Structures are given as C-alpha cells and as structure tokens.
Amino acid sequence: STQSTWGAQLSPLDLGTRAVLHSIWTKEGVAGFFRGTLTTVVGKTGETVLYFVAYEHAKRVALDRTGGYNVMGLQVVSMSMLARLFATTLTYPHNVLQTHLREVHPLTGRHEFNGIARTCTKIYATEGARGFFYGLTPHLLRSLPSTGVTFLVYELGLHALGYA
Numbered sequence: 001s002t003q004s005t006w007g008a009q010l011s012p013l014d015l016g017t018r019a020v021l022h023s024i025w026t027k028e029g030v031a032g033f034f035r036g037t038l039t040t041v042v043g044k045t046g047e048t049v050l051y052f053v054a055y056e057h058a059k060r061v062a063l064d065r066t067g068g069y070n071v072m073g074l075q076v077v078s079m080s081m082l083a084r085l086f087a088t089t090l091t092y093p094h095n096v097l098q099t100h101l102r103e104v105h106p107l108t109g110r111h112e113f114n115g116i117a118r119t120c121t122k123i124y125a126t127e128g129a130r131g132f133f134y135g136l137t138p139h140l141l142r143s144l145p146s147t148g149v150t151f152l153v154y155e156l157g158l159h160a161l162g163y164a
Contacts, residue, residue: 027109036101039116043094051087055080055151070164072155080151081144088140093132095139096123 024032058079062071071079100113100123113119123131158164 035111036098039094039098039101043091043098046094047087047091050090051083054083054086058083070159072159073152076152076155077148081148084144084147085140088143089133089136092136092139096132096134 028035059071062075062079063069097116097119100119101111101116103112104110105112113122127134155164
C-alpha cells in the first residue's frame with residue numbers, strides 16, 4: 001500500500017480513483033466530469049418513459065383479458081421483461097453514444113469523439129447501423145431478469161398495501 005500526503009494508507013483502488021479524478025480535473029476541468037451527461041439524461045428518460053408506457057399498456061390488456069382480476073406472478077414478470085426489451089432496444093444507441101463520448105484514446109490521452117452528431121456519423125461510417133447496438137445482448141441478459149423480479153415485488157407490494 002501507499003502513504004497519502006496525509007499519512008493514511010491508500011489501497012490501489014483509492015489511488016486509481018484519485019488518479020483518474022486528478023487527470024480529468026487537470027485535462028478537462030469541471031466540464032470533464034459531465035461528459036456524456038446530455039446523452040444520459042435524454043436516453044434514460046426516453047427509456048424509462050417507453051418502459052412504463054409499454055408495461056402499463058400490457059397490464060391493461062392483461063386485465064381486460066382476465067376480466068379485471070389482478071395480474072400476478074409469471075404474467076407480471078413476462079410483461080415487465082417484454083416492456084424492458086422493447087424500451088431498451090429502441091433507446092440502446094444512447095448507451096453506445098455515451099460510451100464513445102467518454103472514451104479516451106490510450107496513446108494520445110484525448111477523446112476521439114466530440115459532439116453527438118459527429119460521434120453518430122463516425123459510428124455509422126465505421127460500423128454501420130449495427131454499431132449502435134453493440135453490447136445490447138449482454139445488457140439485456142443482465143437487465144431483463146432483474147426487471148422481472150423488481151416489478152413482481154412492486155406489484156405484490158401494491159397488492160399487499162391495498163393499492164392494486
């Protein structure tokens with residue numbers, strides 16, 4: 001381990017985090033800490049809105065088919081996973097943009113991608129439309145199961161509290 005200027009022991013993780021923060025601060029200033037924020041806000045807001053609209057629509061359809069009985073269990077898991085699949089697939093390019101905007105070239109130490117329009121053009125030119133969906137499958141494999149469980153617990157909680 002390494003001694004800090006204050007005498008405390010630092011782990012390699014702390015040293016790495018501090019080194020990264022210092023590097024961002026010295027090379028880019030305050031703006032460096034907010035690189036990709038616009039794509040995050042727009043992308044996550046859009047994904048969340050699409051997700052809830054799709055989930056609520058599926059829930060209404062399921063309630064109509066069951067004559068108004070509560071929809072639970074596997075139905076909730078399935079509806080929430082399908083809603084997440086729909087919303088994430090439509091909005092996934094924002095993740096790719098965000099990643100590219102934050103990437104630093106290992107040799108130059110500079111950002112290769114600057115600006116959303118230029119980044120989109122560069123991705124499309126080098127990888128085609130498929131480039132905007134690179135990494136989608138592992139992302140879905142991680143997020144779909146947790147979404148199903150989260151919304152099952154949410155619906156069970158609403159039911160237990162008398163809101164459903």
